[in-house]
Amino acid sequence: MNDTTHEVFNQPTPLVGYNLFETNRPLRDALKFNAPALQPAPLEHLGALAGTAEMQMHARLANTNTPVLHTHDRFGRRIDEVEFHPSYHALMTEAVGAGLHGTPWGSPHPNPLPEGEGAMPSPHVQRAAGFMLFTELEPSILCPISMSYAVTPALRGNAAIHADWGPKLASRWYDPALKPWRDKPGVTMGMGMTEKQGGSDVRANTTRAVRADSDAWGERYEITGHKWFFSAPMCDAFLVLAQAPAGLSCFFMPRVLPDGSRNAIRIQRLKDKLGNKANASSEVEFQGASAWLVGDEGRGIPQILEMGTMTRLDCALGTSGLMRQALSLALHHTAERQAFGKPLIEQPLMKNVLADLALESEAATALAIRLARTFDHPDDEHERLMARLLTPVAKFWICKRGSHFAQEAMECLGGNGYVEEGGEGVMARIYREMPLNSIWEGAGNIMALDLLRGLRKGDAVAALAHELAPARGVDQALDRLADALPARVEAMATEIEARRLAQDVALAVQAALLVQTAPAAVAGAFCASRLGGDWGQAFGTLGAGTDVDAIITRARPH
Template sequence: MTTATLTAGHTHQVENQPPVLENYNAYTSDIALQEAVRREGAGWSEDTLKECGQVLGSPDTIKLGFEANENPPRFKSHDHLGHRIDEVEFHPAYHALHTLSRQYGLHAQPWNDPKPGAHVLRAAKGYMMNQVEASHCCPVTMTYASVPLLRDYPELANKWLPLITNAHYDPRNLPVEQKRGATLGMAVTEKQGGSDVYQNSTQARAIGQSGSGQAYELIGHKFFVSGCMSDAFTMLAKTDKGLSCFLVPRWKEDGTKNLFEIQRLKNKMGNIANATAEVELRGAMGWLIGEEGKGLNTILKAIAYNRFDCIHGSAAGMRQAVVQAIHHCQNRFAFGKKLSMQPLMQNVLADLVIESEAATAYAFRMARALDEVENNKEVQYFIRLGTALGKYWICKRVAGHAYEAMECIGGSGAMEGHMMPRLYREAPINAIWEGSGNVQALDAVNSFFSNDKIKKAFMDELALAKGKHPLFDEFLVKLSKELENTHQLEFRARSLTAHMALALQASILLTSQNTLIANAFCVSRLSNQDHHLYGNLPTDIDCSAIIARASIATKKD
C-alpha cells in the first residue's frame, strides 16, 4: 500500500520486515557443522543428525524455547497444608525440551553407545539443541558429566547409572526408587567462595562407617544449585581429612525427604528456564564418592565434561546469533540495497561468521579428543589444556559476538519477541560458571608450564598446521617466544591464554581443508592490529562467499 492509497484506519502496511527464522533443518543448513561432524569422525551419524535437525529447526520446537523462558520456574516451599515440599513448577515447554534432549541422548549417549564419533555426534545434537534453548541444557550437561565420575564407584554406580543413563525423563519429585529416570546436578559454590573451593564451609561426618559409598551427614549451604529439582547432586563438603565429594539425593532410601531445603530461586539475568536455587543442608544424607580429602580431584572428572559443554554451548550461541543476523540482513533493505549487500554490513557479518566457524571447529576438535581418550589415555593431556583454553576464549568471545549480531538486526534485535535478547543474556553465563575466566586462564597457564606432556600435546597439535599459512608460522614463532618467558605468568595469564587459543583455533581451521575460513581467520585474527571490534576485516577477504556459507535458506525465503 503506497502513501497515496492510505485511507482512514489504514496507517500503513508492514513492509521490509524479514519472516521469522524457523522451518529449517538445523543440520543440513549448517555447512560448518556438517563438515565438522564428518571431519571429526561422526560422518556415520548423519541420517540421525538430519532427523534431529529437522525437529530442532521446526516452529513448534523453537516455540518451546520461548515458552520455557517467558514462564520462569516458580518455587513452592510448602503445600497448602503446611508440609515442606521444596517443589519447583516449570512450564510444560521446559519438560518438553528435557524430554527431547533425553530422547536424543544428550545426557548419556556416548556412555551408552561408546564408539569413535560418539562424543562428536552428541556434541552435534547438543549444538543444535543449545540454539533452540540453552538453559535446560545445564542440568542435561550435569547429568552427562556425572557418568564418568560415578562409573568408577560401583557401590553408587550400580544403583544410579541405570536411572541416569536411560531414555526416560521423569521430572516427578519422588524417591528415585519410584522413578523411571534420574537427573543429576552439581553443587559446589558457597557464599564465601566459588572459585576458591577450599573456602567451603559445609561439614560432613560419617553416620556409621566411613569410606567410599558410605553415608555421611552434611551441614552447611550451597549458594548456586542449578537444576535444583534433580534427583541427586554431586557436592563438596569438608570432613576431618579435607574437601570430599558426595552424592546427595533429594530423597532418602527410607522414602523420606532428605534435609536438602531450597531457600529460594535465584533471580537470574540469563539462563532463565533453568531453576538455580540457594539450598540449606540441614543434616542432609550423602554418600561419599572416592576418598575423603580428595574431593576436588574426584569432582574435577565431571567438571571437565561440563567445561566441554560450555565450549560447544557457546559455539552454538554464536551460530544461532549469526544466522539470525544474516537472515535479517538478507531480508531487509536500507538505502536501496539489501543490508546483506551493503559493503560495511558484509564486513561485519563475515567477521561474525569467521568467529562462529572458528568456535565450532574448535568445539568439534575437542569432541573428537573426548572420543579418542576412551581408548588412548595420552589424549588426556591435549584435553586438559584444550578445554581450559576453549573454556576461556570461546566462552568469552560469545558475549561480544551476541551484542554485535543484535546490532545487525537493529531495534528489533533488542525486542523480547526476538531470539536475540535470550542469546545475549545467555552469552556471559558459560564464562562465569564451571571456572570463571581468570580461573581458566590461570589453569591453562599452570597446566602448560607444570606438565611437559601437556606442553608437548599442545605443541604437537600446532605443528600439524606448520607451513600451511605464513601468518600462522609467524604467529607460532611469536607465541613460542612468549611461552619461553616465565616472568609474571599469573599477571600475563589472559594474554598467554588468548594467544594459545588463537593458535589452536588457527591450526584446527588450517588442517580442516577449509581454505576460505582458515585464510580469513589468519589474516583477520593473527596479524590484524585493528581487530578490536567486528567489521574490521582486510579488503581482500571474500565476504560474500563467507556469508553465503553460513546463511540458511528457509522455506519462506
C-alpha cells in the same frame, strides 16, 4: 473509505522451519574432520526438530513462564519443590531423548574401534554436536543435562551407586516426578559445589559431613551447611562437596531417599538471574541431609576437577551454539530487510560485519568439536594432553568472545533485535545468556591459570606443537605464532600475561583447524585478521581483499 493507516512491509519473516544441522556447513565439516565414521541421521533429526515452530514456541514459553518455588504445600508441610511450565518439560524430554546427558557413558563402544574393524560413531563428538544444535533452540534447560553428563563417570567412585544409577543416567526417558530412583525410567543429576564465602575457592567451604552409618551404598554421612549456587534443584540427585574428617570430600545426595522420604535439602530461594531464565538456580541449606561418600575422603578436589573438565567443554559448546544461532538470525534478517535501495546483506559494510561474525562462529565450532574429540580417545596420550590444554583454552576464549559477538549480531537487526517479543526476541535472549558460560565453572582468570598449570606438565608444549604441525607452511602468520609459543611458555615466569597466552593458543589452534577443514577464503581471512593484524578492534573490520561473499554464502542458514 479505507481507514488503514499503513501497510506492514519490509519486515523479515520468522526464521523457522529449517534444519539447523543440514544448513550448518561449518559444523558438518568439523564432524567429518574429527569423527569421519559418525552417522549423521540422529543429528539431522535433531536439527529438523529444533527448527520447528512448535519447539521454538516451547523455548519462548519456558523462558517467559519462569520456575516458581514452593517451599510448603497448602497444609504447611515442607515440600521444597520447583514448579516449571509444561514447555520446560517438553524441552527436557527432547534433550534427554536425544542422548545429550549421560548417554555417551553408557555406550557399549565408548571409543571408536580401529579402522577396518567396523568403526563405531564417536559418542562424545556426536553428543557435542547435538548439544550445540539444542543450544540454538534453548540453552538454559541444558544445565541439568550438562551436569548429568559431567557427574555420571564420577559415580564410578562408588561402585554400588554407579551400578544402581548409571543405567538410569544413560536412559533416554525423562521423568520429572520426585520419587525413588528405582521407580523411574530415567534420572538426572546436578552438582552443589560453591558457597557464598568462597565461590571458585571451594577449599573455603564450610559445609560439614559427619559419618552416620553404612548400608548397601557404603558409608552414609549427614551433611549440614549451605550451597550458594545450586542449579536445577529438581534433579534426582547431586554430587556435593563437604568437609569430612579427612578433608574436602565428594558426596552423593539424592532428593528422595531409598525409603521414599524426602531428603533434608531446603530450598531457600531461586536466583533472579540476568538470563538462563527457564532453568531454576537456587540457594539451599542441608539440615542433616543424607549423603554417601563417592571416592575417598579428602579427595573432593580431584573429583570436582574431573567433572569441571566436562562442564567446561559444554560451556564452549554452548557458546558456539549461541554464536551460530545469533549469526543465523543476523544473516536471515539482513537478507530480507531492504535499506537504501537493496537488501542489507548486499551493503558493503554489512557484508564485512556478517563475514567477520561468520569467521568467529566457524572458529568457535571447530575448536569446540576438536575438544570433544579428546573424550572419545581417553587412552591416547596426545588426546589426553590436548584435553588438558584445550579445555581451559576453549572455555576461556570462545566464552569470552560470546557477549561481544551477540551484541554485534543484535546490531545487525537494529531495534528489532533489542525487543523481547516474537522471533526477533530470540536475539535478546541469546544476549542475556552469553555471559553465563564465561562465568560458570571458572571465569576467565581461573581458565588462564589452569592453562599455565597444564602447560607445565609432561610433554604438553610438544603436544601443542604436534597439534599445529599439519597446518604449518600454509600461512606465514600462523607459522610465526606457532614458532613463538614454546618460548613464550618457557619465559612465562609470572601469571600477569596468562590471559594473552590463553588467547594466542586458542587463536593458533583455531587457525590450524580452519586451514585443515574450511575453504581457503575462510581460513585465509581468519589468519589475516586474527593473526596477521589486518583487522581492527571491532567486528566488521576485515581487510578490503577479503572474499566476504564466499564466507557469507558458506554461513547462511538456507
